[in-house]
Each structure stands twice: as structure tokens, then as C-alpha cells.
Amino acid sequence: MLNPFEIRETIDMISKENLDIRTITMGISLKSCAGPDIDTVCGKVYDKITTLAKSLVKTGEDIEIQYGIPIINKRISVTPIATLIDALENPTTEDCVKLAKTLDRAAKTTGVNFIGGYSALVHKGCTRGEDLLIESIPEALASTELVCSSVNVGSTRAGINMDAVRRMGEVVKKAAELTADTQGFACAKLVVFCNAVEDNPFMAGAFHGEGEGESVINVGVSGPGVVKSALEKVKGEPFGVVAETIKKTAFKITRMGQLVANEASKRLGVPFGIVDLSLAPTPAVGDSVAYILEEMGIEKCGAHGTTAALALLNDAVKKGGVMASSYVGGLSGAFIPVSEDAGMIDAAKCGSLSLEKLEAMTCVCSVGLDMIVLPGDTSAATIAAIIADEAAIGMVNSKTTAVRVIPAPNKKVGDTVEFGGLLGTGPVMRVSDYGSGEFIARGGRIPAPLQSLKN
Amino acid sequence: MKAVITVVGNDCVGIIAAVSGVLSENKVNILDISQTIMQDMFTMIMLVDMGGADVKKVSDKLQETAKQMGLSIHVQNEELFNSMHRI
Numbered sequence: 001m002l003n004p005f006e007i008r009e010t011i012d013m014i015s016k017e018n019l020d021i022r023t024i025t026m027g028i029s030l031k032s033c034a035g036p037d038i039d040t041v042c043g044k045v046y047d048k049i050t051t052l053a054k055s056l057v058k059t060g061e062d063i064e065i066q067y068g069i070p071i072i073n074k075r076i077s078v079t080p081i082a083t084l085i086d087a088l089e090n091p092t093t094e095d096c097v098k099l100a101k102t103l104d105r106a107a108k109t110t111g112v113n114f115i116g117g118y119s120a121l122v123h124k125g126c127t128r129g130e131d132l133l134i135e136s137i138p139e140a141l142a143s144t145e146l147v148c149s150s151v152n153v154g155s156t157r158a159g160i161n162m163d164a165v166r167r168m169g170e171v172v173k174k175a176a177e178l179t180a181d182t183q184g185f186a187c188a189k190l191v192v193f194c195n196a197v198e199d200n201p202f203m204a205g206a207f208h209g210e211g212e213g214e215s216v217i218n219v220g221v222s223g224p225g226v227v228k229s230a231l232e233k234v235k236g237e238p239f240g241v242v243a244e245t246i247k248k249t250a251f252k253i254t255r256m257g258q259l260v261a262n263e264a265s266k267r268l269g270v271p272f273g274i275v276d277l278s279l280a281p282t283p284a285v286g287d288s289v290a291y292i293l294e295e296m297g298i299e300k301c302g303a304h305g306t307t308a309a310l311a312l313l314n315d316a317v318k319k320g321g322v323m324a325s326s327y328v329g330g331l332s333g334a335f336i337p338v339s340e341d342a343g344m345i346d347a348a349k350c351g352s353l354s355l356e357k358l359e360a361m362t363c364v365c366s367v368g369l370d371m372i373v374l375p376g377d378t379s380a381a382t383i384a385a386i387i388a389d390e391a392a393i394g395m396v397n398s399k400t401t402a403v404r405v406i407p408a409p410n411k412k413v414g415d416t417v418e419f420g421g422l423l424g425t426g427p428v429m430r431v432s433d434y435g436s437g438e439f440i441a442r443g444g445r446i447p448a449p450l451q452s453l454k455n
Numbered sequence: 456m457k458a459v460i461t462v463v464g465n466d467c468v469g470i471i472a473a474v475s476g477v478l479s480e481n482k483v484n485i486l487d488i489s490q491t492i493m494q495d496m497f498t499m500i501m502l503v504d505m506g507g508a509d510v511k512k513v514s515d516k517l518q519e520t521a522k523q524m525g526l527s528i529h530v531q532n533e534e535l536f537n538s539m540h541r542i
Contacts, residue, residue: 002459002500002502002533002536002537002540003540004489004491004493004498004500006536006539006540007459007461007500007536008461008463008493008498009540010531010535010536010539010540011461011463011529015527015529065510065511065514066456066458066510066531066532067531067532067534067535068529068530068531068532068535069531069535252539252540255538255539256535256538256539258538259534259535259538
């Protein structure tokens with residue numbers, strides 16, 4: 001018989017500390033749907049997604065009932081759509097938007113809450129199809145509800161494509177303007193990556209990579225609240241104890257993820273891909289990564305010491321989780337999306353957390369500048385420069401970094417933007433008053449960095 | 456499937472009778488019961504064999520009992536606990 005204390009611990013984690021499976025994401029390859037005619041392609045895409053993911057939501061709900069574990073999101077990721085655009089005869093941006101709408105329709109039919117993969121990988125250069133897809137992103141996101149888009153603009157091996165960075169500054173800006181009535185909501189569905197991973201189950205950056213099979217099940221776990229509660233019991237103890245406590249907790253959380261992943265894979269008849277060991281916060285109080293850092297002894301997230309605390313947390317989560325899962329992948333680390341984390345929102349509102357500090361934090365954790373609301377008058381060049389800074393951190397440190405910022409139209413520092421649901425509430429954050437226009441206007445590529453002589 | 460049913464709440468007369476009544480009506484076989492007072496709360500843990508019973512139906516019925524008696528009742532597949540607490 002199981003130990004009653006262990007059973008109580010698990011139940012408390014779920015009912016009091018917000019432990020959940022954040023997402024079951026089914027990756028679907030759309031390579032077989034490529035062809036010269038857009039209408040035929042759209043038909044094939046719709047049919048393939050709705051057939052393969054037909055019982056994804058139902059299966060998720062069944063597992064939820066039988067195991068008593070909340071599974072918050074069921075999602076789909078697909079082959080970067082630029083690949084399909086490239087195969088079209090005389091493609092146009094209208095064709096791209098048509099495909100986006102097809103994805104949206106397929107997502108609604110299957111009942112998932114997001115579909116990712118309206119993407120292009122352009123870290124070295126752009127094909128005609130990728131070029132068109134990038135151009136179409138603002139309209140595609142503004143005219144769909146569930147489609148998420150991502151563009152990879154840099155990598156450690158290729159350097160940074162600064163032409164793509166410049167364009168993404170403009171794309172983010174335009175996406176915000178097209179959805180001004182919802183405070184630039186389209187930008188919450190758009191991520192700009194450096195070193196994007198192919199098996200990420202988390203939105204908005206999920207896509208089904210080149211190296212993936214026909215279809216796959218990836219699972220993302222969560223549980224900042226559980227880690228915080230565990231740390232409450234070791235107040236004042238040295239860091240060795242803190243790290244051990246986080247590792248043990250991460251192990252348990254990940255085992256639950258692995259169990260759900262195996263079960264979903266078995267029931268759906270789709271191979272299991274990876275468990276993503278991420279601590280993903282939600283706006284619910286008690287489900288915050290910032291509160292973990294504060295539990296470690298930082299008075300307010302963003303104060304000096306925050307980066308060190310986050311580095312310890314991120315590393316311990318991975319160490320604990322790796323042994324609990326047979327395959328670990330995705331982004332794996334602590335997320336710090338400002339608008340989705342009650343503690344981050346507080347810290348940004350009171351002035352403790354700045355964009356510069358967040359940038360420093362992204363050096364030691366997954367993923368990057370995430371869900372940050374910027375003043376509406378932030379220029380495209382400034383946004384591009386923010387992307388370039390973040391991509392440089394990823395490129396030099398051989399890690400994934402990303403930028404998901406929302407230049408909320410007509411909003412200024414001090415205002416707050418409500419996105420609702422898991423996307424939360426974002427205080428508008430200050431950006432530098434000085435320009436980066438000439439730097440961004442240069443174009444070309446930043447060469448790949450040296451991988452030795454590391455200091 | 457084997458499930459763990461956990462019942463937590465203020466102690467009162469008839470908790471075990473009410474819970475096991477629902478289980479017997481739904482042809483759920485009880486394999487093991489442990490009951491104790493933990494942190495001043497009545498805590499009962501049952502290991503049951505769900506057989507062919509509909510988990511959702513049993514769980515919904517137990518939620519009704521939980522509501523009537525002011526308890527908290529969870530029904531969860533046993534594998535969840537094994538995977539989290541056993542290497």
C-alpha cells in the first residue's frame with residue numbers, strides 16, 4: 001500500500017499548489033500536403049490535421065478524469081508553413097493567409113486551444129516562400145484566433161540574420177497595429193527565436209521540426225507553486241539544500257508528465273516525443289516563478305541576486321527532471337513571461353523589474369523576453385534592436401532565446417494591458433529613449449561566434 | 456484499473472458507510488483501506504479495483520457524497536502515485 005503522506009503530498013500539489021500538465025501537444029508533419037495548388041494544399045492540410053488530432057482533446061480529458069490531474073491545454077504544432085508556401089506555384093501573401101485560416105479552422109474543429117507552426121526558419125537566409133510568409137504574419141495573426149507564429153532569426157552555428165531581425169521589428173509593429181482594438185493581441189501569438197527547438201510543446205513558439213517524424217506527442221509540465229511550497233519548508237537553509245529540494249520536487253513533477261505522455265501516446269497511437277521540463281507560471285496567485293525567487297530571499301523579483309537565484313532554479317529543475325523522463329527536450333527551463341506571472345506583474349508594476357534585468361535573467365533561463373508590453377510608440381527599429389540583443393545572448397551562449405513583445409497601441413509606461421486567461425495582465429514597461437535605427441538599418445548578417453577561447 | 460480514493464474532512468458518523476455504499480452500488484471492489492487522523496482531519500485512503508465501472512460516473516457520485524458530508528474526495532489512477540513516489 002502507498003504511504004498516506006505521499007498520497008496527501010500529491011493531492012496537495014494538485015489541489016492547493018496548482019500542479020498541472022500545462023500542455024499535451026501533438027506535432028503533425030505537413031510535408032505530405034505540399035503541392036503547387038493552394039486550394040488542394042489547404043484541403044489536404046485540413047484533412048490531415050483533423051484526422052490525426054481527431055481524438056486529441058477527448059483523450060486528454062479522459063486522462064484528466066482517470067488520473068485526477070488537470071491538463072490545461074491540448075494543442076497542435078505543424079511543419080513550418082513556409083515549407084508549404086515554397087512548394088506552391090507562384091505563391092502570394094494571400095495564399096499564406098489562406099493557409100493560416102485553414103489552420104485556424106482545423107484547430108477549431110479538433111477543439112484545441114492553439115495551433116503553432118505558422119513559421120519560418122531564416123537564420124541564414126530567406127527563400128521566396130519564407131519571405132512571403134513573414135510578410136503575411138500580421139494579417140494572418142489578425143485574421144485568425146488560434147494560429148501561432150514563430151520565426152527563427154539566428155543560431156549559434158549560423159549567426160544572426162539581421163535583415164530578418166529588421167523585418168521582424170516591422171512585423172511585430174504591424175501585427176500590433178492591425179489588432180489595436182485588442183491592445184495588439186496578435187503579438188502575443190508571435191515569437192522571434194534564436195536557436196529555436198524542433199520539439200517545443202509550448203505556445204506561441206511550437207512547430208513540428210524538420211527532423212521530426214509523421215506525428216508525435218510532446219508534453220509540457222508545470223508547477224512553480226509546488227516548488228515554492230517545497231522551499232517554504234527550508235527557509236534560511238544553505239543553497240545546497242535549496243538545490244536538492246528543487247531537484248526532488250522537479251523529479252516528482254516530471255514523473256507525472258512522463259506518465260501522462262506515455263498514456264496519451266499509447267491511447268492515441270502516436271509515438272511519444274519528449275517531456276519539456278519547464279516551470280511555466282500562470283497569472284494565478286501561487287503559480288509564479290517570481291515568487292520562487294522571492295522565497296529564496298530576494299525581496300522583490302528584479303532586485304540584485306535575481307539572476308543568481310534564477311540560475312540555481314533553472315539548473316536544479318533540469319537536474320531533477322532529467323532522471324524522471326526517458327526523453328527530455330523542448331525548451332526545458334524556467335519561463336519568465338511577465339504578463340503571465342503574478343509575481344513578475346507585481347515586480348514590474350512597482351519598478352523593481354526592468355527590461356534590462358529581464359534581459360540579464362534570460363541569459364540563465366529558458367527562454368527570453370516573453371509577454372512584455374512595450375509603449376505603443378516604440379519604433380520598429382527599437383523592437384528589432386531588442387530582438388537583436390536577445391538573439392545575441394542565445395547565439396553566444398548556445399541556448400534558445402526568444403522575444404515576444406507587445407507594443408500596445410496608444411499605451412504608455414504606467415498603463416496596464418489586460419489579455420485575459422493564461423496570457424494575463426501586462427504593465428507597460430519602459431524602453432530606452434535612445435534610438436538604434438542606424439544599427440538596425442545596416443542589414444546583412446552577424447557572423448557566427450567563436451566556440452572556444454571562452455571568457 | 457486500480458484507483459486510489461482519498462477522503463479527507465472533519466470526522467463524523469457514517470463517512471466509511473457512505474463512501475463504500477457508492478462503491479458497492481457501482482460494483483467497485485475495495486482492495487485495501489487505511490484510515491487515520493492526520494493534522495486533525497479524518498483521512499481515509501482506499502485502494503480499489505474499478506473493474507468495468509465508469510470512472511467519471513463513480514467520481515461524480517462520490518463528489519455528491521463529498522458535498523453532502525463536507526468532505527474532499529479524490530479518485531485517481533494508482534499509477535500516478537507509483538510514478539511520482541517510486542523510482
